[in-house]
Amino acid sequence: EPEVTQTPSHQVTQMGQEVILRCVPISNHLYFYWYRQILGQKVEFLVSFYNNEISEKSEIFDDQFSVERPDGSNFTLKIRSTKLEDSAMYFCASSRTGVWSPLHFGNGTRLTVT
Amino acid sequence: KQEVTQIPAALSVPEGENLVLNCSFTDSAIYNLQWFRQDPGKGLTSLLLIQSSQREQTSGRLNASLDKSSGRSTLYIAASQPGDSATYLCAVRPNDYKLSFGAGTTVTVRA
Numbered sequence: 001e002p003e004v005t006q007t008p009s010h011q012v013t014q015m016g017q018e019v020i021l022r023c024v025p026i027s028n029h030l031y032f033y034w035y036r037q038i039l040g041q042k043v044e045f046l047v048s049f050y051n052n053e054i055s056e057k058s059e060i061f062d063d064q065f066s067v068e069r070p071d072g073s074n075f076t077l078k079i080r081s082t083k084l085e086d087s088a089m090y091f092c093a094s095s096r097t098g099v100w101s102p103l104h105f106g107n108g109t110r111l112t113v114t
Numbered sequence: 115k116q117e118v119t120q121i122p123a124a125l126s127v128p129e130g131e132n133l134v135l136n137c138s139f140t141d142s143a144i145y146n147l148q149w150f151r152q153d154p155g156k157g158l159t160s161l162l163l164i165q166s167s168q169r170e171q172t173s174g175r176l177n178a179s180l181d182k183s184s185g186r187s188t189l190y191i192a193a194s195q196p197g198d199s200a201t202y203l204c205a206v207r208p209n210d211y212k213l214s215f216g217a218g219t220t221v222t223v224r225a
Contacts, residue, residue: 004157006157031211033211033212035213041217042215042216042217042218043158043203043205043213043215044215045212045213045214048211048212050211055210055211056209056210056211056212058212091157091158093158098210098211099145099146099207099209099210100145100146100165101163102148102160102163103148103160103213104160105150105157105158105159105160106157107156107157108156108157110155
């Protein structure tokens with residue numbers, strides 16, 4: 001069964017450094033998302049992406065965050081200058097269509113900012 | 115703002131018992147509701163998606179019901195097995211693009 005793949009599985013970085021989290025969504029999916037889960041907290045929405053542009057973003061997704069689909073298969077999340085509070089599990093998800101399709105999630109990237 | 119609540123936060127049952135997991139949401143204007151399973155340190159596995167017009171969905175031992183007007187969904191897992199031990203999350207879709215998640219119910223099935 002097709003799946004969403006994320007790399008790396010774990011990333012450790014120093015405060016102030018830039019990180020790029022990578023995702024390969026399911027190939028025939030058109031909608032892409034990033035969510036995050038701080039340890040012990042709910043999964044929370046960051047951003048959705050459709051037709052090569054951001055369709056919605058949360059208040060968490062400030063100017064330090066950006067997303068890109070650099071080619072036909074990858075979808076990336078960049079954090080420009082990491083803070084301690086960015087430490088979390090970051091999940092990529094994709095869906096075939098918009099509102100009516102289920103979201104399929106990857107296994108996540110655990111980001112640790114020291 | 116949509117709030118999603120899952121009760122209980124944790125549940126421990128002996129193998130073979132049926133599981134009943136509850137999810138409530140504050141705003142009934144949703145497109146659908148999705149149930150996920152999360153194993154420790156892992157991603158979210160989609161279990162069932164119920165559209166707002168549906169009352170229930172079934173997949174194998176899993177059955178999910180939706181009462182949109184009262185803001186409730188229930189996930190039933192029949193004849194639980196130790197392999198069902200995980201955290202179960204429900205998420206509602208209030209608009210086109212995002213899911214709002216509950217905090218989850220952590221299930222332990224004792225052999």
